[in-house]
Structures are given as structure tokens and as C-alpha cells.
């Protein structure tokens with residue numbers, strides 16, 4: 612029997628005659644939170660669309676729990692897999708509660724009504740995603756971030772073992788991003804759910820995902836633990852220069868910072884810095900940082916991390 616909950620075997624995906632994903636293979640085991648990462652246009656959303664059957668592979672096979680999704684009935688697929696699309700189109704005249712309640716549809720017969728159990732599942736999902744407070748408001752009265760949270764609540768209400776999300780935190784502020792990802796990770800680990808999410812933000816992906824599938828121009832460049840995937844070498848190969856990887860001072864996981872050398876090369880910025888109080892200190896810090904080789908810089912970060920770890924209980 613196939614041990615993967617989600618398995619892509621040599622999957623190619625195309626829009627019209629243009630192939631954008633080329634014979635991609637990867638498997639995700641049950642209870643794993645996997646992140647699809649990569650530059651704009653590398654194929655993350657396209658792969659997410661293929662998992663929900665919006666786009667059929669032109670080559671290869673996608674299986675969920677060993678079944679080829681091509682042969683699954685729509686209702687069976689919807690009981691196994693819930694999707695949170697990017698910019699979900701939701702009917703604007705419905706209330707947030709009604710939208711979330713729609714997540715129960717795959718579990719209902721043609722003529723059956725929602726019962727107490729359905730209502731309690733909806734309430735639970737809305738409370739966990741902090742959307743219960745605006746349950747009676749119409750969708751068109753909500754902000755982009757609030758709609759995003761409602762769509763996530765709808766997916767949870769579907770009560771599936773697999774959840775697929777396309778940029779689930781794109782419209783959320785930083786506190787909500789962390790709240791939603793904490794919740795999704797907890798949901799994955801406590802209830803043994805399998806989650807695959809396209810995530811643009813490498814720092815968030817590195818901290819929440821068990822595995823990261825790094826895409827480059829429609830190919831899998833690497834599929835491994837975040838600490839193996841997020842390295843200066845890999846990012847420079849896939850994204851080009853422009854970022855720098857440090858160990859996060861508290862978690863030790865890789866953290867990506869933008870390279871700001873271009874800005875600091877500017878005479879204007881240096882002049883502005885020297886106007887700042889305490890200007891001498893700024894200039895000293897700037898020269899100190901420029902003069903240090905990167906290797907020493909990394910050691911400094913590792914030292915700070917070790918210090919904080921020793922301080923924490």
C-alpha cells in the first residue's frame with residue numbers, strides 16, 4: 612500500500628500549450644505540514660490547483676491515500692480534501708456563518724438539512740479562526756484578511772484529513788499570520804491531518820513546515836527539512852542574490868533577511884546616517900558590519916542564539 616497521503620508522480624501541468632510544471636514528483640506522509648515555496652511564477656499555485664482538480668495533469672498522476680484523484684467522485688474528494696484557494700470567490704450576499712456552513716455540504720445528502728452536530732462544528736471552526744465575532748456580517752462587509760479567515764474556517768468545517776492552502780496568510784497582518792499558522796500546525800499535529808500550503812514568506816514557512824518543497828521554474832529544486840532547504844546557496848540558486856540566511860536567535864531555524872547593501876552603498880544614505888544622533892555610533896556600526904566577513908557574522912548569530920537558549924527555561 613502507498614504510504615503517502617498525497618503523492619505526485621511525474622506530474623506535468625500546462626495552461627493551453629504552455630507547460631509550466633515539468634514532471635514533478637513528491638510524496639507527503641500523513642500528519643506532515645508541507646510548504647510549497649519558490650519564486651513568483653515557479654508553479655506553486657498551479658500545483659495547488661491540480662490537487663483540487665481545477666487543473667488536470669497533462670502527464671503523470673496525482674494520488675490521495677493511494678487513489679488516483681482523476682477517478683474519484685467529487686463528493687469523495689471533498690470529504691478527503693479541503694481547499695483554501697488564493698483570492699477565493701465567495702458569494703457576497705451570504706453571511707460569514709452561512710459561508711462557513713457550506714463546508715458541511717459534502718457530508719449532507721441532497722435533501723438533508725444541517726443538524727446540531729453541523730452547527731457545533733461550524734461554531735468550533737469559527738471560534739478557532741476568530742471569525743465567530745462577525746458571523747452575522749455579510750461577506751462584502753468584511754476586509755480581505757477577514758474573508759481569508761472565513762474561507763479557512765469553511766475548510767476546517769469540511770472536516771477532511773487533507774487540507775490544501777494557497778497563500779493562506781497573504782492578506783493577514785503579522786499577528787493574524789502567526790495565529791492562523793499556529794492553529795493550522797496544531798490542527799495538523801494534534802489531529803494527524805496532512806497539510807500542504809503554498810507559502811510566499813520563507814521565514815513563516817521555515818518555522819511552521821516540517822518539510823519544504825522548493826520549486827524552481829516548474830521543477831522541484833529540493834524537498835527536505837527547512838534547515839536543509841533554506842540555505843544561502845539554495846536561495847541564491849533559486850531566487851538569485853538579494854537575501855541572506857541567519858539562524859533565528861530564538862528558534863535556531865533559518866531566518867531570511869533581505870540584502871540591503873544596495874541601499875547602504877548610496878552616498879545619500881551614508882550622509883543621512885551621519886546626520887543621525889548618535890551619528891558616530893551609526894557610522895561605526897555600519898563600518899563594523901561591512902568589514903566583518905560573513906562567516907564571523909554567522910558565528911555571532913549562533914552565539915546570540917546559544918545565549919538566548921541558555922537563558923530560556
Ligand code: ADP
Pocket residue numbers: 626631649650651652653654655656657658809
Ligand atoms: P506561483 O504560484 O509560484 O507564483 P503560478 O503557479 O501561479 O506560480 O504560475 C506558474 C506559471 O504559470 C507562471 O509562468 C504563470 O504566468 C503561468 N500561469 C498561471 N496561471 C495561468 C493562467 N491562468 N493562464 C496561463 N498561464 C498561467
